[in-house]
Amino acid sequence: MEYNSCGILLTENCNAKCKMCCDSRGRVIGKTLSKEELKLILDNIKECETIDVVGITGGEPMLYPELIEYIFNYDYGRNVGFTIKTNGFWGSDKDKAKKFISRYKTKLKNLSFSYDEFHSEFIQLKNILNIIEIADDLEVNTEIVGCFLQNSVSPGDIINQLGNYAYKTNFAYQPTIRTGAAKTSFKNSQFLKIFDLTKHEPKCAGVIGKTILINPRLEIYPCCSQVIENTILLMGNLAENRLIDVMDNIKYNKVLYTIFTQGFTPFLKFLHNNNIEYPLKLTSTCELCEFLFCDDWFLKLLKEKNYFENI
Numbered sequence: 631m632e633y634n635s636c637g638i639l640l641t642e643n644c645n646a647k648c649k650m651c652c653d654s655r656g657r658v659i660g661k662t663l664s665k666e667e668l669k670l671i672l673d674n675i676k677e678c679e680t681i682d683v684v685g686i687t688g689g690e691p692m693l694y695p696e697l698i699e700y701i702f703n704y705d706y707g708r709n710v711g712f713t714i715k716t717n718g719f720w721g722s723d724k725d726k727a728k729k730f731i732s733r734y735k736t737k738l739k740n741l742s743f744s745y746d747e748f749h750s751e752f753i754q755l756k757n758i759l760n761i762i763e764i765a766d767d768l769e770v771n772t773e774i775v776g777c778f779l780q781n782s783v784s785p786g787d788i789i790n791q792l793g794n795y796a797y798k799t800n801f802a803y804q805p806t807i808r809t810g811a812a813k814t815s816f817k818n819s820q821f822l823k824i825f826d827l828t829k830h831e832p833k834c835a836g837v838i839g840k841t842i843l844i845n846p847r848l849e850i851y852p853c854c855s856q857v858i859e860n861t862i863l864l865m866g867n868l869a870e871n872r873l874i875d876v877m878d879n880i881k882y883n884k885v886l887y888t889i890f891t892q893g894f895t896p897f898l899k900f901l902h903n904n905n906i907e908y909p910l911k912l913t914s915t916c917e918l919c920e921f922l923f924c925d926d927w928f929l930k931l932l933k934e935k936n937y938f939e940n941i
């Protein structure tokens with residue numbers, strides 16, 4: 631399975647501080663890629679010809695429009711499309727937003743806004759709606775992605791807030807994953823555990839549209855899940871490795887190959903056979919990755935029991 635998409639986590643900084651943020655980012659405390667580091671990333675992406683989508687995320691990437699324009703204007707030697715994941719704060723300046731979207735409308739495949747009860751503390755919905763209106767006029771796709779908890783604001787509440795704008799954008803909703811800041815912000819009982827391992831087959835959530843992730847420390851992770859930076863599944867660093875080699879190594883990594891092709895069933899059977907308890911109710915199968923790879927306990931166990939040699 632090839633990667634056709636690369637996520638660039640442009641910055642850890644953000645002008646919001648959402649209670650459910652996967653990395654408790656918030657208010658200019660983290661690292662942002664420099665132009666030199668960004669060039670290194672883009673040179674590597676250029677070399678990986680299967681990649682035809684670059685997803686820009688953060689933190690809040692639109693705090694650094696000049697870096698985004700650098701990514702858009704880089705010569706990849708082939709057609710590459712772009713997505714941006716943003717909280718939409720920049721819609722407060724309609725003229726500037728219009729100029730930006732008009733200039734890059736042929737390159738922009740999707741603008742994805744995070745909006746829910748957590749983001750609404752910091753971002754006015756009006757700003758997002760301004761951008762949706764402009765993008766709709768210019769035929770650029772948009773979506774709103776919201777995270778939800780038990781007995782709280784519901785997806786329907788957010789759609790109601792969108793009013794007629796709901797017809798101009800897509801809307802996706804997901805349970806808030808218990809990772810990062812959400813781990814300490816909420817009680818366990820507040821999470822919507824929609825995934826029941828006694829009933830549902832635990833497949834990897836990121837198999838469709840596989841995306842490799844590079845963060846501001848040039849670290850390379852095998853997917854773009856909210857949990858992935860909270861695991862030990864660090865596959866390389868662009869300061870030392872080429873992206874093309876790391877992608878190749880991932881293909882031959884037995885643990886990841888198992889997860890990508892068979893999901894978690896073989897590993898859960900292995901835990902069961904070794905009398906090790908694991909969570910049966912989850913918000914997402916990504917929580918299994920955080921459970922298994924929060925540190926190296928599971929890898930040590932696989933080694934100790936000669937797991938791969940015995941199958």
Ligand code: SF4
Nearest residue numbers: 644646647648651689
């Ligand atoms: S969830 Fe998004 S908008 Fe909120 S603090 Fe984290 S990066 Fe910023």
Ligand code: SF4
Nearest residue numbers: 834836853855916919
């Ligand atoms: S299940 Fe694991 S490998 Fe798959 S997308 Fe989630 S965190 Fe990534």
